[in-house]
Amino acid sequence: MAKKKTSNTSRKNNQKSNFRNRLSKLSNWERVGGILSIGLFFFALYLLISLISFLLSGGADQSQLSLTAREILTNPNLKIDNVGGKWGATMADWFINRGIGLASFGVVYLLFIMAVKLGRIHKVSLSRNFGFGIFLIIWSSVALGYFMAPLYEQSYLYPGGAYGFFVSQWFNSVIGNVGTFFLLMATMLICIIIAFENAWPVMRKWMSRPKKQPATDTTLSDEEVYNTPKAPVINEKDDSFAKVVKEDDEVEVVYADDNNKEEIELELEPEFDDISPKKKAEDKKDDGPKDPELEVEKRVEDDVVASIQQDVLEDYDPTLDLSRYEFPALDLLKEWSTGNPQVTNEELIANKNRIVETLKNYNIEIVKIKATSGPTITLYEIVPAPGIRISKIKNLEDDIALSLAALGIRIIAPIPGKGTVGIEVPNRKPEIVSMRSIIASRTFQESEFELPIALGKTISNETYAVDLTKMPHILVAGATGQGKSVGLNAIITSLLYKKHPSQLKFVFVDPKKVELNLYSVIEKHFLAKMPGDDDPIITDVQKVKNTLSSLNMEMDDRYDLLKKAHARNIKEYNQKFISRRLNPEKGFRYLPYIVVIIDEFADLIMTAGKEIELPIARIAQLARAVGIHMIIATQRPSINIITGVIKANFPARIAFRVASMVDSRTILDSPGANQLIGKGDMLVSTGSSLTRVQCAFVDTPEVESIVHFIGEQPGYPTAFLLPEYIDGNSDEPGAVDLKNRDDLFDEAAKLVVMNQTGSTSAIQRKFSIGYNRAGRIMDQLEAAGIVGPNEGSKARQVLLQDEYSLEQLLNNL
Numbered sequence: 001m002a003k004k005k006t007s008n009t010s011r012k013n014n015q016k017s018n019f020r021n022r023l024s025k026l027s028n029w030e031r032v033g034g035i036l037s038i039g040l041f042f043f044a045l046y047l048l049i050s051l052i053s054f055l056l057s058g059g060a061d062q063s064q065l066s067l068t069a070r071e072i073l074t075n076p077n078l079k080i081d082n083v084g085g086k087w088g089a090t091m092a093d094w095f096i097n098r099g100i101g102l103a104s105f106g107v108v109y110l111l112f113i114m115a116v117k118l119g120r121i122h123k124v125s126l127s128r129n130f131g132f133g134i135f136l137i138i139w140s141s142v143a144l145g146y147f148m149a150p151l152y153e154q155s156y157l158y159p160g161g162a163y164g165f166f167v168s169q170w171f172n173s174v175i176g177n178v179g180t181f182f183l184l185m186a187t188m189l190i191c192i193i194i195a196f197e198n199a200w201p202v203m204r205k206w207m208s209r210p211k212k213q214p215a216t217d218t219t220l221s222d223e224e225v226y227n228t229p230k231a232p233v234i235n236e237k238d239d240s241f242a243k244v245v246k247e248d249d250e251v252e253v254v255y256a257d258d259n260n261k262e263e264i265e266l267e268l269e270p271e272f273d274d275i276s277p278k279k280k281a282e283d284k285k286d287d288g289p290k291d292p293e294l295e296v297e298k299r300v301e302d303d304v305v306a307s308i309q310q311d312v313l314e315d316y317d318p319t320l321d322l323s324r325y326e327f328p329a330l331d332l333l334k335e336w337s338t339g340n341p342q343v344t345n346e347e348l349i350a351n352k353n354r355i356v357e358t359l360k361n362y363n364i365e366i367v368k369i370k371a372t373s374g375p376t377i378t379l380y381e382i383v384p385a386p387g388i389r390i391s392k393i394k395n396l397e398d399d400i401a402l403s404l405a406a407l408g409i410r411i412i413a414p415i416p417g418k419g420t421v422g423i424e425v426p427n428r429k430p431e432i433v434s435m436r437s438i439i440a441s442r443t444f445q446e447s448e449f450e451l452p453i454a455l456g457k458t459i460s461n462e463t464y465a466v467d468l469t470k471m472p473h474i475l476v477a478g479a480t481g482q483g484k485s486v487g488l489n490a491i492i493t494s495l496l497y498k499k500h501p502s503q504l505k506f507v508f509v510d511p512k513k514v515e516l517n518l519y520s521v522i523e524k525h526f527l528a529k530m531p532g533d534d535d536p537i538i539t540d541v542q543k544v545k546n547t548l549s550s551l552n553m554e555m556d557d558r559y560d561l562l563k564k565a566h567a568r569n570i571k572e573y574n575q576k577f578i579s580r581r582l583n584p585e586k587g588f589r590y591l592p593y594i595v596v597i598i599d600e601f602a603d604l605i606m607t608a609g610k611e612i613e614l615p616i617a618r619i620a621q622l623a624r625a626v627g628i629h630m631i632i633a634t635q636r637p638s639i640n641i642i643t644g645v646i647k648a649n650f651p652a653r654i655a656f657r658v659a660s661m662v663d664s665r666t667i668l669d670s671p672g673a674n675q676l677i678g679k680g681d682m683l684v685s686t687g688s689s690l691t692r693v694q695c696a697f698v699d700t701p702e703v704e705s706i707v708h709f710i711g712e713q714p715g716y717p718t719a720f721l722l723p724e725y726i727d728g729n730s731d732e733p734g735a736v737d738l739k740n741r742d743d744l745f746d747e748a749a750k751l752v753v754m755n756q757t758g759s760t761s762a763i764q765r766k767f768s769i770g771y772n773r774a775g776r777i778m779d780q781l782e783a784a785g786i787v788g789p790n791e792g793s794k795a796r797q798v799l800l801q802d803e804y805s806l807e808q809l810l811n812n813l
């Protein structure tokens with residue numbers, strides 16, 4: 001035991017000493033690195049100061065610096081202004097004027113980087129920094145030599161150094177000025193593309209945006225164009241340059257075209273004696289790679305960013321998917337009205353006389369009477385003599401009706417805001433207000449409403465158009481045969497004439513199954529439905545419930561989107577989306593308006609009651625801001641249908657003729673609808689005002705031609721899909737009724753047997769149906785003994801081996 005213990009402790013001691021050794025070796029290296037780092041850092045700093053000082057005092061030191069390095073360093077009488085002293089001045093001169101010009105600062109940068117790396121002060125990529133750094137140094141030296149050539153003769157400072165000038169001149173002689181310029185540009189761009197991953201896609205976009213380019217492009221290229229001519233003009237400089245240079249020794253370098261070249265060469269070469277041949281060789285090597293200058297990089301980057309912003313600001317066009325969509329033409333609508341006034345002067349005068357006489361019989365004097373005739377009604381505005389009680393005239397409604405022998409007389413006493421009493425008298429020959437004239441009207445065409453609805457004409461023959469987004473939901477009621485369906489068609493038609501399929505979707509609920517069925521043709525353009533629903537027009541009460549729940553989900557989704565986008569309503573949100581301020585990759589999408597139209601609302605309430613009423617009320621309360629609007633219609637305006645909840649949430653109401661004043665009150669909270677004359681004569685209440693309007697007439701064949709015109713155009717692949725609503729109650733396991741098999745049951749069975757995998761998602765994909773429906777089919781397949789039970793994430797086992805046994809099974813079902 002004791003032995004074991006001692007051997008263990010000695011092993012541990014050995015390990016410890018090994019570790020210490022390694023640690024000390026490691027720390028020795030670190031120390032060396034630290035020493036080198038500090039040495040390099042101070043050298044780099046010294047060089048930097050000397051270089052900066054050279055820029056300031058190089059002119060004064062110039063005469064001394066033309067001596068050889070040995071002379072400068074050994075001669076004690078030489079006075080040098082450079083802060084770095086003789087050594088600093090010589091180095092700076094060597095780096096800047098005789099070397100690589102201002103690109104020398106790049107060398108300082110690299111020295112600093114090396115110091116940082118050696119001292120492990122910060123993580124830096126040596127290869128990247130050196131790779132691009134050396135490119136940049138060489139490139140900028142040559143570029144400065146090329147672009148700043150005129151400065152060489154005017155200043156003691158050679159911006160690109162002798163190297164830059166020499167190389168650029170050599171290029172000039174070989175490929176000409178233009179060639180050198182292109183070479184510099186090309187190498188710079190290539191370097192940018194190598195350095196920045198997304199540089200090329202951005203450049204490509206920038207180049208393919210003809211509209212945006214001019215602004216950014218011209219500014220850039222102008223600068224370049226200005227720079228380029230200066231560089232190649234060497235003749236003038238050469239003379240003066242030669243003067244400086246003449247003092248120096250001769251070395252032969254061959255320049256292509258200029259007469260003064262020799263002089264230039266002479267000046268350059270003495271100090272370059274041994275360097276120039278090497279540089280020549282380097283040039284050739286360096287030709288290939290591209291080395292942009294730091295500043296230039298930044299500049300290009302800035303340009304690039306600017307162009308991205310411009311891209312980003314370019315508006316998204318929601319209509320782009322169906323960019324060739326043609327709006328329905330006016331010709332599809334018929335002209336029903338003759339255009340001639342239907343009310344004759346005789347009729348007007350006769351009516352006026354009867355009104356005056358009747359009122360006279362009750363001792364009511366009239367000061368003034370004025371007639372305004374509309375398409376079906378003429379309004380007689382009377383100003384009673386002073387002292388006459390207005391309520392007295394109001395009570396004479398029946399008497400006036402009797403004397404005029406006309407139905408549908410309504411007295412408005414007083415007309416709000418006018419101080420007159422109005423008597424509405426039906427025209428003997430009512431005029432049909434054709435939808436065509438309403439759609440073509442300036443009021444409608446020039447309206448800037450989000451969801452414009454042209455309802456008809458007012459009593460003064462003006463087009464009556466409203467914005468559904470302002471209503472924001474409409475309750476339509478009226479006895480049967482009074483124009484309700486025509487009214488709904490007029491509403492839908494006016495929206496179809498103004499909106500693109502990308503901007504608007506309808507959800508149609510039609511328990512009667514016939515009224516709205518004709519709109520199924522535009523399923524792929526304008527309709528919204530739940531995934532897996534075959535028929536886009538909802539007729540079944542259960543489906544109505546699911547659809548309303550789905551709409552509630554869509555509404556909640558939209559609210560989330562609005563919240564994330566910091567938008568208060570759909571208009572603001574869509575504006576932000578269009579101006580590309582919302583990223584689709586973060587779940588944002590363009591939101592079309594959704595208009596839910598429910599015909600025969602009474603039928604639904606009778607069968608489903610609160611289950612229908614509450615989701616409708618919820619949508620009506622909340623959905624306005626997210627662009628979901630409802631229009632519900634009923635021919636039974638009783639209080640158990642139009643309940644307090646519904647009324648509270650549908651401030652805009654349209655009443656066609658009803659049988660009793662009670663019904664009128666139920667709809668409008670006031671009498672009047674019982675005095676209408678039918679055939680599209682209606683009262684529109686927008687909460688604050690009540691307007692009598694003759695509804696525009698649109699016939700079923702007209703609607704058919706409009707929907708066919710739209711339906712024949714290419715549409716979206718499917719209807720707009722609402723969120724899938726999973727009804728917890730209907731999916732009871734084991735309650736599969738094989739007598740009511742899904743229409744796709746047989747085909748799905750074949751698919752499953754052929755593939756020998758019972759996968760719900762495969763059924764969903766193959767038949768483009770929702771997950772719910774595919775799941776139901778799979779349950780039916782299980783009940784029929786075609787697939788085994790659910791095995792969690794695994795596909796179900798297929799119990800039939802071939803199609804023959806499947807066929808037998810299907811025949812027996």
Ligand SMILES: Nc1ncnc2c1ncn2[C@@H]1O[C@H](COP(=O)(O)OP(=O)(O)OP(=O)(O)O)[C@@H](O)[C@H]1O
Binds near residue numbers: 433480482485486487
């Ligand atoms: N705006 C109108 N201008 C002229 N005639 C109209 C207008 N609206 C309706 N009519 C006439 O009234 C008839 C019945 O209209 P509509 O079918 O719209 O009634 P409804 O209220 O929908 O009836 P129901 O409730 O039974 O469906 C139409 O066939 C048409 O002749």
